[in-house]
Amino acid sequence: MTEFTLIAASAAVHHDIVECRHLIDGAWRASEDGAISERVSPSHGIVVSRSAKGGTTETEAAIAAARKAFDGGVWSKASGKSRATVLLKVAELIERDAEKMARVETLETGKPITQAFGEVSGAADLWRYAASLARTMHGESHNTLGPDMLGVVLKEPIGVVSVITPWNFPFWILSQKLPFALAAGCTCVVKPSELTPSTTVMLGELLIEAGLPSGVVNIVLGYGQPVGALMAEHPEVDMITFTGSTAVGRSIASAASGTLKKVALELGGKNPQVIFPDAAIDDAADAITFGVYFNAGECCNSSSRIIVHEDVAEAVVEKVVALSRKVAFGDPLNPETQVGAIVSTAHQQKIDGYVRDAVAAGAKVCLGGAALKVDGLPGEFYQPTVVAGVTPDMAIAREEVFGPVLSVLTFRSFDGAVALANDAAYGLSAGVWSDSVHTCLDFARQVEAGTVWTNTWMDGFPELTFGGVKQSGLGREIGPYGLEEFLEVKTLAMRIGRTRAPWVKAS
Numbered sequence: 001m002t003e004f005t006l007i008a009a010s011a012a013v014h015h016d017i018v019e020c021r022h023l024i025d026g027a028w029r030a031s032e033d034g035a036i037s038e039r040v041s042p043s044h045g046i047v048v049s050r051s052a053k054g055g056t057t058e059t060e061a062a063i064a065a066a067r068k069a070f071d072g073g074v075w076s077k078a079s080g081k082s083r084a085t086v087l088l089k090v091a092e093l094i095e096r097d098a099e100k101m102a103r104v105e106t107l108e109t110g111k112p113i114t115q116a117f118g119e120v121s122g123a124a125d126l127w128r129y130a131a132s133l134a135r136t137m138h139g140e141s142h143n144t145l146g147p148d149m150l151g152v153v154l155k156e157p158i159g160v161v162s163v164i165t166p167w168n169f170p171f172w173i174l175s176q177k178l179p180f181a182l183a184a185g186c187t188c189v190v191k192p193s194e195l196t197p198s199t200t201v202m203l204g205e206l207l208i209e210a211g212l213p214s215g216v217v218n219i220v221l222g223y224g225q226p227v228g229a230l231m232a233e234h235p236e237v238d239m240i241t242f243t244g245s246t247a248v249g250r251s252i253a254s255a256a257s258g259t260l261k262k263v264a265l266e267l268g269g270k271n272p273q274v275i276f277p278d279a280a281i282d283d284a285a286d287a288i289t290f291g292v293y294f295n296a297g298e299c300c301n302s303s304s305r306i307i308v309h310e311d312v313a314e315a316v317v318e319k320v321v322a323l324s325r326k327v328a329f330g331d332p333l334n335p336e337t338q339v340g341a342i343v344s345t346a347h348q349q350k351i352d353g354y355v356r357d358a359v360a361a362g363a364k365v366c367l368g369g370a371a372l373k374v375d376g377l378p379g380e381f382y383q384p385t386v387v388a389g390v391t392p393d394m395a396i397a398r399e400e401v402f403g404p405v406l407s408v409l410t411f412r413s414f415d416g417a418v419a420l421a422n423d424a425a426y427g428l429s430a431g432v433w434s435d436s437v438h439t440c441l442d443f444a445r446q447v448e449a450g451t452v453w454t455n456t457w458m459d460g461f462p463e464l465t466f467g468g469v470k471q472s473g474l475g476r477e478i479g480p481y482g483l484e485e486f487l488e489v490k491t492l493a494m495r496i497g498r499t500r501a502p503w504v505k506a507s
Helices: 056-072 080-109 113-136 170-184 198-210 224-233 246-256 281-297 313-326 345-360 414-422 437-446 479-484
Strands: 005-007 018-020 022-024 027-029 036-040 047-052 140-142 149-157 160-164 187-191 217-219 239-243 262-266 272-275 305-309 328-330 364-367 385-388 405-411 429-433 451-454 487-495
Touching (some): 022 056, 056 217, 080 170, 113 479, 160 170, 170 187, 170 479, 198 217, 239 246, 246 262, 345 385, 414 437, 437 451
Parallel strands (some): 239 262, 385 405
Antiparallel strands (some): 149 487
16 A cells, blocks of 8 residues: 555646736726736646736725725615625526636645535525625614613624735635625725635626626735735725734734724634544544645644544544545545645745654654655645644644644643643634533633534534634634624614703703
8 A cells, every 4th residue: 555645637737827807996907017927826837827916006996996885885875685685696606607716726726626616616605694694784772771762773884894815715715704794885805815816806707797886896916015015004994804824914903003993813723623532533533634634734724733632642643644644635626636735835845844843853753744746747745744742842733834734742631631722822723522521511611712613623604603812813704793893883872852951051
């Protein structure tokens, strides 16, 4: 048996380059200076897309269009029914074009085609759920303030929202943000990652087809400087929502502080799964394997560290290593592939650096730990990697590797497991494996994380809100709280009749 399960390139790739332009006030535009950038597939080495490269001019124009659309009320004052109708139409169009969009996303990201299709088609459900919120959102009334007073709490759209999305789940994460902002009545300026612009541009075409008014959603392509920075600091922007690294999140929060605009950040994670000795070990091992290799580990929810009770640590590691050998790495266009390419050469080197540093510090590589060559493909791949003997002080145990690398730590007591789980700057998600509901609930209440999975990993639903604590971010996405992020609360105190006693007494 070979050490790994590999899927070679199945055939030559024939691909028409996607030409991407900015969407500003309902019109597709090239950059004023003619600048462009190209994205080369990290798996197949071919040019996937050619995009207009935006600057200050395009960003200012997009923000102005969003401001004009919001202040004009074409969307912000529309009924919930009208907004929902458009969002539902977008969901239908996404499902219609999911196969085409998934193929482009596979080539731009290197992720397997089945996962890309699941991401794109599954995102339609986020748009449908947001549509339901558009029709059911409401404020409050207070009828207990006395016979002459009525209190009303209104919830109104916050205004113009800058939306900045990452390269690892370009369509899914956009769909965690944009339809909820639109359901609230906001107008938006969107900047996708320069590495993965195409599906965002394709969505822009669907928004136009669905009948979204001009200027409600604008798309500017380009880099963090100057596009992203201007979107964060501009005084005509009322809110920014960003998903990406914690380091960039800090810079965005700093840029936004000048105008005190609202900031929502979904940042990094170093997510633990804790396995107690009474857990269903086979189930846990399978979920661990899925959690660390899904999307090649380039996932903020990656279960990149496991904390295993000493009594079962050896058995868990053996099972995970055996399963890791069976995970299919290779050509992302092959439906049998489970793990595709790493997004770039620089990121591949970063991943490998974490492994090498851990070994130098005394950790043991049980499997993998090096680049992976796939026949017929020039791209960047990394071996499924399991690193044991990890101590809490090692960088591989504390920092976000963002690759197919699992760190193994051990514990003796419940309190020790909780302490290890919380011994991180991040707090995005966590998991616990035990047959005892008491153990699961006790751990869930003590762990510092925005999401806790018990005896499963990475199950998600549009109804269940997502977001982190500590340096994993600010605010929440999806679910009812995901809508609340894009709303401002306004209080009305209304006197009924002329019952107010005069403050100034008549002479």
